[in-house]
Amino acid sequence: MTLPRTDAADRPADADTAGRTPAHLLRVSDFDPMALAAVLDLAARMKREPLAWQHSLRGAAVGCSFEKPSTRTRVSLAVAAHRLGMTTVMLNKEEMQLGHGETWEDTVRVLSSYLDALTLRTFEHGTVERLAGIATVPVVNTLSNDHHPCQSLADLLALTEHFGTPAGLRAAFIGDGRSNTCNSFLEACAGVGMHLTIAAPPGYETDRDLVAAARRTMQRTGGSVEFTTDPVAAVRQADAVYAEVWVPMDRPQERAERVRRFADYRVDGALLAQAGADTVVLHCLPAVRGEEITSDVLDGPQSLVWRQAANRLPTAQAVLHTLIAGGGG
Helix, strand or coil: CCCCCCCHHHCCCCHHHCCCCCCCECCHHHCCHHHHHHHHHHHHHHHHCCCCCCCCCCCCEEEEEECCCCCHHHHHHHHHHHHCCCEEEEECHHHCHHHHCCCHHHHHHHHCCCCCEEEEECCCHHHHHHHHCCCCCCEEEEECCCCCHHHHHHHHHHHHHHHCCCCCCEEEEECCCCCHHHHHHHHHHHHHCCEEEEECCCCCCCCHHHHHHHHHHHHHHCCEEEEECCHHHHHCCCCEEEECCCCCCCCHHHHHHHHHHCCCCCECHHHHCCCCCCCEEEECCCCCECCCECHHHHCCCCECHHHHHHCHHHHHHHHHHHHHHCCCC
8 A cells, every 4th residue: 555655844743653553443543544554454465365364363352242233344353353363252232241230341341351352333432432441452443323444444445456545536425424434434534645525415514523633634644625515516526436324223213304315415327427437436335225326336337335345354354463463463
């Protein structure tokens, strides 16, 4: 992966810590630009040689908790752990004392003495932050209401494979500007120096503090972020167009309102025609075909969606290895 250049004069005050492995992965920005490049490089190597690390974490164990439904995350984590020689322990709240009154805090203190890492797919982002503050092993946020970092790593790997480098690419995110996928993709774009335009209807704007932090990173990496309510304007000159479900898992009661508000934010052939012929389409899946994206686009020649999904495996493998072993190995 090609890193955006950072002149010595532009290096932040904590430049000596650049590239260090974070204790946890709760959001994409936990990886600084150098560390982000390193984990993506490792993921690319692991995709080419998936079994080359099968003894690197032999005897280690990862606990995986899922409070939301999961397909790609559940399977990719289990296979990734297997390819590292790890044991996967699926943690079902109803089968644990968590379902009978024990707190997560007490549970995590004990699990930290059994496991080498803990992954959590949950609702409130504060939950993963709180547990990371207690755990003595790495915690991986595999999805919360505010962030979806593992998906964004797979997105970046797919873009790198297709374009050679993500640095300097122009992307358009169409839909809910405050969704967990959008938040993480914004941080991902900041980390690699991409130019992102977010097209969202009024009332669905990205959090100001998150945008401000992303822009500070973009000053170092050369990226940028802009906002519009016009999806057509957003996709013009875009190298990649990102679609996402209109109704998140935690807000089913908002379906009628969201379908009405997002009706003009469908990624279909007409919208894609406003972009370049070489523009690719992204989606984190699962997709509601005919709603936020049409089948002809999802299955069409410009779709990178299935590569994104496939890349959930090597990126999960790279994240586990990096956080537990502390590097590429």
